[in-house]
Structure formats: structure tokens, C-alpha cells
Amino acid sequence: MKQHILPALKLTFISIIVLAGIYTLAIWVVAQAGPNHGIGETVSVNNKVVGYKLEGQNFTADNYFNSRPSAAGYNAAGSIGSNKGPSNPEYLKQVQDRVDTFLVHNPSIKKEAIPAELVTASGSGLDPDLSAEAAMVQVARISKARNISEDKLNTLVVQQTQKPLLGLFGTEKINILQLNIALDKLK
Amino acid sequence: MNTEIVGVVAMFIITVLLAIPLGRYIGKVYSGDKTWLDPIINPIDKLFYKAGGINPTKEMTWQQNLVALLVINLVWFLLSMLVLMNMSWLPLNPDSNPSMSADLAFNTTISFVSNTNLQHYSGESGVSYLGQLLLMFFQFVSAGAGMAACAVVFKAMKEKNSDKLGNFYVYFIKSCTRVLLPISVVIAIVLLFNGTPMTFQGKDQFISLQGDTVNVSRGPAAAMVAIKQIGTNGGGYFGVNSAHPLENPNYFTNMMENICIILIPIAMIFALGYIIKRKRFAWMVFGVMTIGFLLLVIPSIYQEMKGSNAIHKMGLVQNLGSMEGKEVRFGPAASAYWGITTTVTSNGSVNAMHDSFTPLTGMFAMLGMMINSFYGGVGVGFLNFYIFIIIAVFISGLMVGRTPEFLGKKIEAKEMKIAAIIALLHPFLILVGTAIASHLYAQNPTAYAAWLNNPGSHGFSEMLYEFTSSSANNGSGFEGLGDNTPFWNIACGLVMILGRFLPIIGPLAIAGILAKKKYVPESAGTLKTDTSTFAIMIFAVIFIIAALSFFPALALGPLAEYFGMR
Numbered sequence: 001m002k003q004h005i006l007p008a009l010k011l012t013f014i015s016i017i018v019l020a021g022i023y024t025l026a027i028w029v030v031a032q033a034g035p036n037h038g039i040g041e042t043v044s045v046n047n048k049v050v051g052y053k054l055e056g057q058n059f060t061a062d063n064y065f066n067s068r069p070s071a072a073g074y075n076a077a078g079s080i081g082s083n084k085g086p087s088n089p090e091y092l093k094q095v096q097d098r099v100d101t102f103l104v105h106n107p108s109i110k111k112e113a114i115p116a117e118l119v120t121a122s123g124s125g126l127d128p129d130l131s132a133e134a135a136m137v138q139v140a141r142i143s144k145a146r147n148i149s150e151d152k153l154n155t156l157v158v159q160q161t162q163k164p165l166l167g168l169f170g171t172e173k174i175n176i177l178q179l180n181i182a183l184d185k186l187k
Numbered sequence: 188m189n190t191e192i193v194g195v196v197a198m199f200i201i202t203v204l205l206a207i208p209l210g211r212y213i214g215k216v217y218s219g220d221k222t223w224l225d226p227i228i229n230p231i232d233k234l235f236y237k238a239g240g241i242n243p244t245k246e247m248t249w250q251q252n253l254v255a256l257l258v259i260n261l262v263w264f265l266l267s268m269l270v271l272m273n274m275s276w277l278p279l280n281p282d283s284n285p286s287m288s289a290d291l292a293f294n295t296t297i298s299f300v301s302n303t304n305l306q307h308y309s310g311e312s313g314v315s316y317l318g319q320l321l322l323m324f325f326q327f328v329s330a331g332a333g334m335a336a337c338a339v340v341f342k343a344m345k346e347k348n349s350d351k352l353g354n355f356y357v358y359f360i361k362s363c364t365r366v367l368l369p370i371s372v373v374i375a376i377v378l379l380f381n382g383t384p385m386t387f388q389g390k391d392q393f394i395s396l397q398g399d400t401v402n403v404s405r406g407p408a409a410a411m412v413a414i415k416q417i418g419t420n421g422g423g424y425f426g427v428n429s430a431h432p433l434e435n436p437n438y439f440t441n442m443m444e445n446i447c448i449i450l451i452p453i454a455m456i457f458a459l460g461y462i463i464k465r466k467r468f469a470w471m472v473f474g475v476m477t478i479g480f481l482l483l484v485i486p487s488i489y490q491e492m493k494g495s496n497a498i499h500k501m502g503l504v505q506n507l508g509s510m511e512g513k514e515v516r517f518g519p520a521a522s523a524y525w526g527i528t529t530t531v532t533s534n535g536s537v538n539a540m541h542d543s544f545t546p547l548t549g550m551f552a553m554l555g556m557m558i559n560s561f562y563g564g565v566g567v568g569f570l571n572f573y574i575f576i577i578i579a580v581f582i583s584g585l586m587v588g589r590t591p592e593f594l595g596k597k598i599e600a601k602e603m604k605i606a607a608i609i610a611l612l613h614p615f616l617i618l619v620g621t622a623i624a625s626h627l628y629a630q631n632p633t634a635y636a637a638w639l640n641n642p643g644s645h646g647f648s649e650m651l652y653e654f655t656s657s658s659a660n661n662g663s664g665f666e667g668l669g670d671n672t673p674f675w676n677i678a679c680g681l682v683m684i685l686g687r688f689l690p691i692i693g694p695l696a697i698a699g700i701l702a703k704k705k706y707v708p709e710s711a712g713t714l715k716t717d718t719s720t721f722a723i724m725i726f727a728v729i730f731i732i733a734a735l736s737f738f739p740a741l742a743l744g745p746l747a748e749y750f751g752m753r
Contacts, residue, residue, distance in 0.1 A: 030379060060397070086509070128516070
């Protein structure tokens, strides 16, 4: 055993230098040429930062497209999912409450038209996206709150829908921050 | 066809297409053959040999290799405890995060040194940037150590009659510098350009469109995310791992990260084929593993895309599928595919919350970890499979009345005893751990109320999953479990050590003993191990051991929940 202690110590030392030091530094140097120097891309409206491009944020007002429920309360310094099991009665009641609240705010919508993702919490608590259905189902409410025709809003949702990767892989989605910024610009 | 399905099929095909050449490359690396990276990496390796005082040409016995592995792990253990318990005042801590308590540091240290990456802390608030970089260092070296142990076994399988089985240090260094590091550099850079942060600045703050003040955690994430995916580590930079939009920004990065999860585990099989010059044997192993993997992944994808029964009864539309704990940019198919790939290998990173999976998907994820060798962790996955091969050879030898032989070596009582102990160790650790935890909880549900986030059989599943994940060195969790308590930190810590090192020691010992035995040339009486008959035999052994050991526990957990929800 003794003859292995010294090599172990020395090898650990040199591995730290190369694998934790030089590797990290090299990636950091490349990051300086990356998007926003690797500190995270932000989104600005009128030269004011209103969010991070990749991270979702909370929209609860009637005149915005609402984001998905979040166990983290959209706290971007404390990501967390609900971790509720599918059979948990307390959880199912919570979903039912969200459905009821939604129906109060959207009286023209039937329960059967609510997509589940709009009343279930995301994995990160920071989901930046909505499905097209989850956006469409909110159009009538926003139309009333903003006095903009439903047709215009439907067009906006279609414009903002991002196709699957290369049109082939994965889901369709709509970035909620971009959608609501575009909504604010709509007259 | 549905684009979500096309996405997961593409991921699997690309993985296999990449794994074949990578396996050949890894085989060349361990055999000491020339590769195209030599001009760049030879000087780096020389630096390691020189600084470490290692003679790369000196070969060691299996016992010497084992001691080398254990000693260096002990050094890492001490180093990690020291840093994690003092990081609050050490440099690189812009967010002023605290040091860890002794029990949490113990758990985290073992977790990262053993390649498990179970996390009883949250990345944003539980570690400093120095802590993150230290953990990232362990992600490299624990993967490298596992691959090195596997390389020693490969060498032993190749040897006709020798007790010299290569040099652990050389295999370890080569695994880090020639496999893990180059791939990590590429992955980290791609992540970076997709928006994953790589900075030493602390938290940012902004006011959202709706007027809320929001804090944003950042840090040197891109470098860590790369190695945690490729080294079957799985310890995320942020609390929610690859569900976090900064850690896994879009479907493209999701495909890339998911391919990384099983790339090296599959490549190691082809590396074996190259080293022992038996390609048919490698394809047989790949076939068994792939069939097992598909049997778990296909029903999981189906279940998640079908959606939750309870939500369906509420009358809501589930066109996407079950979406609790999932992200819209990945969708249920890619989330279920990730969930199974991460559990059959011992990766343990997640892109959706496993606690919120529908009951059967949760069960298939657990089964992946219980079997732990449908691809398995980098290096150690094949070691687990090796045990099943030995048992299958022995049983089928007895069934047909032939001498049990594997690659020209007689399997005798001593090897079988070791194999049986290792095969039973995993169920033992999982079931005893879960039994103790359930007993404590049942005795005093109010005192331990904070443990479980869900009642009934799902709560039992949370405990079962935690011990399964620890023993399989996986690191994912049913994260609703309130696991940062001395009981869970210490119990899981102990299970992780035993679940890591005994399944390395066992196969090393068997392979070492076999390598020394006299080589018996193949004859008409030899049991062929590269045929489909033998593949079925291995599969049966795996199925019987896993089913018999775990069915009762699974019946109390996910199966009870499934039938309760119908």
C-alpha cells in the first residue's frame, strides 16, 4: 500500500491542475467569444433588461399569456420541481384548484379544452415555453382584457410558434417572454 | 410520424453509430495502439507520468491494481471532505454559500468519488464555485477510475496465462486525457454557444415584465455539464439538473446530452470486442443489453405520452402527455427516454422530475438501476454484466453437462462464490436499506413526516428509489424525499461505498484468478459464448435474479400505485 500513497498524491495534484484548472480556464476563454461572454443572454425592452432569454418568468395577469405553474415560483436562483407523485390526493386537488381558477378567469372556455401542461408544474420551475394549445386557450381572455381582436392574437400565437428542431425532432413550443413582449407591441 | 418519437429514435441511432468508432478508438487506447490524437496527447500523458512518478511500462497484478485504485480514492475522499466543509471562507464564493455539515459533506464526497452523484444539496445554494469545480474534478477522475478498472478486466480476459494485468495508473490517465477530456471540451463548447453560462460572476438581478424582482444563479456551468453527461456522473450544476433551461437550453442540446449519457457505456462493449479480438462476442453482449434497454424504454415512452390517469379523469386534454415535472421544450417522449437511459447507465442526471413520472415509468427507471448492467456506468457497467456472464456460463455448463469454460478458462467454485456474493449484494443493500427506513417511518410517522413528499405507496417508492439509486451508483432520485438528514446522508453514503467498490473488487478478482489459469483450447465440448442461445441464457439469469429479488418491493411501491389509480 505504501508505494501507492505518493503516486496517488502526486497524480491527484497534477489531475487537479489539468482537469479542474486548465480545462475550466480553456472553456472560460472560449466563452469570451460566446453569447454575451458566457454570463447568460438577457432580453431587453427599451434598453431595460426584462429577463433572461432562456429562463421562463411568472405571468399571472389577465392581460398577459400566463406561464405554467412553478414549484419554484420562477425563482431563477432556486430551481425546483413539485416532485408530486401522480396519485397524491393533495396534488390532484391542487391541479383541480388551478383548473377552477382558470375557468373563473376564462369564462368562455370549457374544462375539456384546457391542456394539462397549463395546470401542471414544470420540472425546473423555470419552463420558458408554452405549447401552442396552452397559448391558444388564453386568447379569448386576453382579447377581452386588451381589446384586441382574437384573429390578431391567433396570428401572433402562430407567428411565435417554433417548429420542432429541423422540423423533424421534438416538440413545438412558444417562448412565453418573447410572446408577451410581442403582445405588448401589438396595437 | 410524431416528431417526438422521431426525436428519440434518432437519438438512439446516432448514439450507436458514434459508439462503434469510439469503441474501436478506446480499444486502441487501452491496447497502446496508435491513434490520431497521439501527437497532442502524448506530451500531456508524459507530464502526468513524470509528475506522478509513474513508470508506465511496469505491469501490476490484479491485487496491486486494486490497491492503487483504493488508495487514490482515499486521497480523494479526504480532499473532498476538507474542501466541502470549509468552502464558505475559501475563494470563488461570490454568492456567499455556506460550508456543508459533516454528514452532508460525507454523503456528497462519497457520492462524487463513487461516480454516483446523488445530491442532497441544491447547486444554486449549497456549494461555492470552488465546490462545483472540485466536484467536477471528481466527475473526471471517478469516471476514469471506473474505466481503468474495466480496462484491467479486459486485459485479464485477453491474457492466456499471466498475472500481469497492465497498470492501473496508465489506464486511469489515458481514460481521462484521451477519452473524457477531449469529448468534454467539444460538448462544453457546444453548450456554451447554445447559452449555457460559463462565468465566475455571482448572481444577477432583474425586474421582470410583470414587475417581479428576480435573482438569477449563474456560474461555470458549461464545463461541468459536459463531463457530468459523458462520465455517467449525473451531478447537475443547478438543482434541477438538465431540466434547468441554462443547463439544457433546447432540444438540440437535449439530444446531445442524452447521447452522451449512453455513448461511452456502449462504446466500452465495442472496445472489449477490439481488445480481445472477438467481435461476435461484443455484438452478443450489445444485443442482450439493447433488448433489455428497449424493453424498459418503449413502455415508458408509451406511458408518459399517454398521460396520467388521474389527470385524464379530471377531464383535461393531454395531447402532449403527462406534463407534471416536465419541460415543454423536451416533451414526454424525450423525458421518458432520458429517464430510462440515465437509470440503465449509472448516470443519474435528469431532464424531468422522476418523482412525478406515471407509476410504471417510475418502476422501469428503478428496474434499470436494479439490473444496472443494460449498458451500465462507464466501465463499471460491463463489470456488473461480467458477473452475470460468469453465472450464466456456470449454470448453462451444468445444464448441458459440460465443464463451465469462459474464453478458454475453467470457472470453478471460488469464482462462482465471488460472483454469487456480488450478484446478491445489490438486492441486499437496496432491500435492507429500504426495510430499515420503512420501519423507522412506520414506527413514528410524525417524527419523520418531513421525509416523504407523497403519501401511500408512492411514499414507499421514494425510499426504495433512493436506496436503489445509491446502491446502483446512479444518483437520480425521487427528489420529493427530504433526504438532507443525518439518517439519509449516512445510510446512503454507506450504501454508495459498498455499491461502488465491492462490484469493482469482485470482477477484478475473478478476472485476475481466471487470467492465471491454464488456457484450455476450444474443443467440440466447449460452450460457445457468442451465440444467441447463450445470449438468451444471460438474459434469463438477469431476469430471474432481478425479478425474484425485487418484485415484492416493486409490488408494494409503483405497482400498487398503478393499480390504485386505474
